[in-house]
Amino acid sequence: MKKRIEFKNHQREIFHFQLRLFFGIGFVAVLLAILLLRFIYLQGVRHSYYQTLSESNRIAIVPIVPNRGLIVDRNGVVLARNYSGYTLEINRNKTPDIEATIDNLSKLVEITNKDRRRFKKQLDESHNFETLVIRSHLSDVEVARFAAQQYRFPGVEIKARLFRDYPFGEKTSHMIGYIGRINDTEVSQLEDDDLAANYRGSDYIGKTGLEQSYEKDLHGTTGIEQVEVDANGRAVRVISRTAPIPGNTLVLSVDIKLQEIAEKAFGKYRGALVAIDPNNGEVLAFVSKPGYDPNLFIDGIDPQSWDELNNSPDKPLTNRALRGQYPSGSIIKPFMALAGLYYHTRTPEQTINDPGVYYLPGSSHQYRDWKAGGHGSVNLFKAIQVSCDTYFYGLATDMGIDNIYDYLSRFGFGKKTGIDLEGETSGLLPSREWKMKRYNQIWYPGDTVAVGIGQGYSLFTPMQMAFATATLADNGVAYQPHLVKEVQSPRSSESRSIVKGPLYDLHIDPKALDLVRRAMIAVTQPGGTAVYANMGAPYQIAAKTGTAQVVAVKQGEKYVAKDLSERNRDHGWYIAYAPADKPRIALAVLAENSGHGGGAPAQIARKVFDYYLLGKVPKDLAPENLKEESDHD
Amino acid sequence: MTRQQFWLRFIAHIDRQLLLGICLLLLTSLLVLYSADNASWDRPLGQMRNILVGFVCMWVVAKLPLHYLMRTAVPVYVLGMVLLIAVALFGEISHGARRWLNLGVTTVQPSELMKIGVPLMMAWYFERHEATLTLKNYFIAALLLLMPVMLIARQPDLGTSLLISASGFYVLFLAGLSWRVMGGMFATAIASAPILWKYMLHDYQKHRIMMLFDPSQDALGTGYHTIQASIAVGSGGILGKGYLNGTQTHLDFLPERTTDFIFAVYSEEFGLIGNVILLSLYAFVIWRGFIITSHASTYFTRLMAGSITLTFATYAFVNMAMVSGILPVVGVPLPLVSYGGTSMLTLLLGFGMLMSIETHKKLVKT
Numbered sequence: 001m002k003k004r005i006e007f008k009n010h011q012r013e014i015f016h017f018q019l020r021l022f023f024g025i026g027f028v029a030v031l032l033a034i035l036l037l038r039f040i041y042l043q044g045v046r047h048s049y050y051q052t053l054s055e056s057n058r059i060a061i062v063p064i065v066p067n068r069g070l071i072v073d074r075n076g077v078v079l080a081r082n083y084s085g086y087t088l089e090i091n092r093n094k095t096p097d098i099e100a101t102i103d104n105l106s107k108l109v110e111i112t113n114k115d116r117r118r119f120k121k122q123l124d125e126s127h128n129f130e131t132l133v134i135r136s137h138l139s140d141v142e143v144a145r146f147a148a149q150q151y152r153f154p155g156v157e158i159k160a161r162l163f164r165d166y167p168f169g170e171k172t173s174h175m176i177g178y179i180g181r182i183n184d185t186e187v188s189q190l191e192d193d194d195l196a197a198n199y200r201g202s203d204y205i206g207k208t209g210l211e212q213s214y215e216k217d218l219h220g221t222t223g224i225e226q227v228e229v230d231a232n233g234r235a236v237r238v239i240s241r242t243a244p245i246p247g248n249t250l251v252l253s254v255d256i257k258l259q260e261i262a263e264k265a266f267g268k269y270r271g272a273l274v275a276i277d278p279n280n281g282e283v284l285a286f287v288s289k290p291g292y293d294p295n296l297f298i299d300g301i302d303p304q305s306w307d308e309l310n311n312s313p314d315k316p317l318t319n320r321a322l323r324g325q326y327p328s329g330s331i332i333k334p335f336m337a338l339a340g341l342y343y344h345t346r347t348p349e350q351t352i353n354d355p356g357v358y359y360l361p362g363s364s365h366q367y368r369d370w371k372a373g374g375h376g377s378v379n380l381f382k383a384i385q386v387s388c389d390t391y392f393y394g395l396a397t398d399m400g401i402d403n404i405y406d407y408l409s410r411f412g413f414g415k416k417t418g419i420d421l422e423g424e425t426s427g428l429l430p431s432r433e434w435k436m437k438r439y440n441q442i443w444y445p446g447d448t449v450a451v452g453i454g455q456g457y458s459l460f461t462p463m464q465m466a467f468a469t470a471t472l473a474d475n476g477v478a479y480q481p482h483l484v485k486e487v488q489s490p491r492s493s494e495s496r497s498i499v500k501g502p503l504y505d506l507h508i509d510p511k512a513l514d515l516v517r518r519a520m521i522a523v524t525q526p527g528g529t530a531v532y533a534n535m536g537a538p539y540q541i542a543a544k545t546g547t548a549q550v551v552a553v554k555q556g557e558k559y560v561a562k563d564l565s566e567r568n569r570d571h572g573w574y575i576a577y578a579p580a581d582k583p584r585i586a587l588a589v590l591a592e593n594s595g596h597g598g599g600a601p602a603q604i605a606r607k608v609f610d611y612y613l614l615g616k617v618p619k620d621l622a623p624e625n626l627k628e629e630s631d632h633d
Numbered sequence: 634m635t636r637q638q639f640w641l642r643f644i645a646h647i648d649r650q651l652l653l654g655i656c657l658l659l660l661t662s663l664l665v666l667y668s669a670d671n672a673s674w675d676r677p678l679g680q681m682r683n684i685l686v687g688f689v690c691m692w693v694v695a696k697l698p699l700h701y702l703m704r705t706a707v708p709v710y711v712l713g714m715v716l717l718i719a720v721a722l723f724g725e726i727s728h729g730a731r732r733w734l735n736l737g738v739t740t741v742q743p744s745e746l747m748k749i750g751v752p753l754m755m756a757w758y759f760e761r762h763e764a765t766l767t768l769k770n771y772f773i774a775a776l777l778l779l780m781p782v783m784l785i786a787r788q789p790d791l792g793t794s795l796l797i798s799a800s801g802f803y804v805l806f807l808a809g810l811s812w813r814v815m816g817g818m819f820a821t822a823i824a825s826a827p828i829l830w831k832y833m834l835h836d837y838q839k840h841r842i843m844m845l846f847d848p849s850q851d852a853l854g855t856g857y858h859t860i861q862a863s864i865a866v867g868s869g870g871i872l873g874k875g876y877l878n879g880t881q882t883h884l885d886f887l888p889e890r891t892t893d894f895i896f897a898v899y900s901e902e903f904g905l906i907g908n909v910i911l912l913s914l915y916a917f918v919i920w921r922g923f924i925i926t927s928h929a930s931t932y933f934t935r936l937m938a939g940s941i942t943l944t945f946a947t948y949a950f951v952n953m954a955m956v957s958g959i960l961p962v963v964g965v966p967l968p969l970v971s972y973g974g975t976s977m978l979t980l981l982l983g984f985g986m987l988m989s990i991e992t993h994k995k996l997v998k999t
Contacts (some may be wrong), residue, residue, distance in 0.1 A: 011811075013763075013932075017807065017809070017810050017935055018927065020806060020807050020809060020939075021807065021926060021927060021939060023806075023925065024803070024807065024923070024939060025923055025940075025942075028919055028943065028946045030949075031946065032912055032915070032916060032950070034950075034954070034959070035908075035912060035953050035954065035957070036908075036909070037910060037951065038954070038957050038959055039866070039900075039905055039908045039957065040905065040907075042863065042866050042867040042872060042957060043866060043867060043869055043870050043904060043905040044870075044905060044907070046867050047867060047868070047870045047871070048865075049867065049869025050863070050864050050868040051867070051868050053864050053867075053868065053869065054864050054865070054867075054868035054880055054881055060886075061857060086777070170830065194836070198856070225857070416881055470901040541808070
């Protein structure tokens, strides 16, 4: 009985299913009929209308590329501009034999091997449907010569284009960056951001630096021209035109004069300098030495120049200010001192006796002071002034890594500062968790000792050091550092300010701040570690010198600069702000392999201060080879 | 085993009529790709590679007996869900959408897996509860559909989520969901459209729908695609401009002409006659799909075959409707014709299942 019912149900079910299937078939039939009707409408009824549009008078919608926004320094000096010029371009789809065409072209206009190499590279990288530049910056004579012979070259044409130019070249390379031809990845990125329409006709996009991070502002809005074109695709008549809106102008907080002085002050040294106005976070100078000529990159760099830049031992393509990670050496000491006072690990009056060497309890491992024999009786003030390592070994040990990590991270160590450039590295402020994660090892007391004088695992960027110094200079009030001060619309007088209020206030005890400030001033006075460079300054400078080891000195050995190859010598570090009582500028300087921080770095900083505070342009810019004030710090 | 025996075994589970229809469409694809790529072999060769991979998968799936197919339903669906959740939590944001999952070795797009996984799971579910179907079962099946669809819509990938919704809906429909409930669902959908518009859709999605009504508004972006595609189709006329002679195509007026807009290239060069032939080819494949569906011996295979066939028809309709300007531009390729490896693989897997359903039914019946 039961079986029969199921059997019946099964039959009915099949019937129901077949019924549904018929509905499905009907549905598909309707869809196909809709399409058929639409095709009949488009291709039958409206055929002549579309025929007209397509055959006799094609209406081409031509994008009008907007002028890219300018970049100017805080005084209006132009750092990135546009100029117009002629280019000779080849449409690969309309040119049968590209090699032969180029050979023939080279009889009319000069085409160098460099041009050919660059063209080859573009040919391999680009999509199918575009014209590629074989020569740019044609002279009027060359344009005329080609125009007369144009009929011989199908698919080759002269175009007037705007070119980007960076008049300061190397000096602004790491800050401004450069634009370059849009690549496939950027195309799909633009498509997904729904910006593809605005980039129709645009060939260039910001690749690095401010050109990249402010791409949206700089690009502008593409205009549209509707033109009638004849059967050969030539424009006959303009039907309508919507003007493009040029990109916004970036007004930087950087003073290019100051930047140039800082650049030159480095002399032969590689390194980085970041100067910040501690009252608002404006970056006044942003140097990474050596730089490179950004103008080389705009139309695609030729492989030879690229190899030269890329393989140079000086690493000119590395943005040292933003991405260079170095042990801080002793410039961490003022911050360690504030931490010690905050946790009451030390009082200002407390003194230790420095015999020139420090031992962890129960260990025979020697942690040496830079000064053989030690500094004798040392309190906090003197510890900063003479950069006493032994004092900070003990302070770090007593404070413990957890407190150090907690306090230093408030100053932004080990974190990106968020400056308006892409690719910033975060440095490394080590902690127990980090070491466990990274090396699967517990934290040893010896690790803390090294962190106390900015060695060991800790690595910071010049950008970070400058930010922390600016925060220190402004009594613990931190401002977002930024290179761009204002974004101005070139049409209206509208402008958008980038300057914001303070990020946060660390609420540091004023007494502690005052002590550290006085000690940092003492660094630049007789008895301190940066006396020579700061002699005769009519304003007070608060500073700290530091040295980052490139190669470790073995137990029982001594660091002797002249015994080491140049690139293994210590990096000199220097942080400073001035005038000390009412700081207007704070900076961090790193000069690679320069040895002592009170040497070249302090001299570079002094020249920057002199110009910024006094308007004084120094006569001799490169740092002198001065006698070492001390052999370590 | 003689050579003849080997060949007989080799093609034992291949449905010849379906294969014929598929091959004709693929041939069309190669032909049009050659033209769309400006008489270059780049794309046709790439497409041949896609076809080869797809054919191997189709052949393997066609050989699998039905109970294997059914057994994969739950694992495939669960895997798909796990991957979708993983994407939502730690997927890679590529170009503003979180669709890809980086497995270290390769990145995968789980929503593609669900195009087959969802109907498979729903058909399996209905098969299990075949004897005692109540409204509750439909409700649970609908949940099985909605969970992945919501996750995919959130990525955001509206096109894929709508197409998966359609394939799931076809299963519900074929499983006999009452007309009244469907009417209710339809009414709810209409009523919730304004809310969807306001809160769910991204700006670019709204933009694309608006463009349908006035393409000239956005003459450089999406609207441009629509305008130029309509000109291409319309100017093709009855006979077309001739192979390799489409001016819209060869004067660079048509966007994305090897992928989503390939139909405009075809239409311009082969005209209304060509379109009728193409529609007939699709109709032939769809018809064969329906025949296989009506032969299918179990509830599971009926639902699966019906859903695969209807979904294929939907893809074809949506793409051609989009290119000829009656639907907004949603990134749906023309099935078997547009250039692309992933969609080729998914489609041919589906056809493999159809073939398996057709050629294994006798085994089940006896």
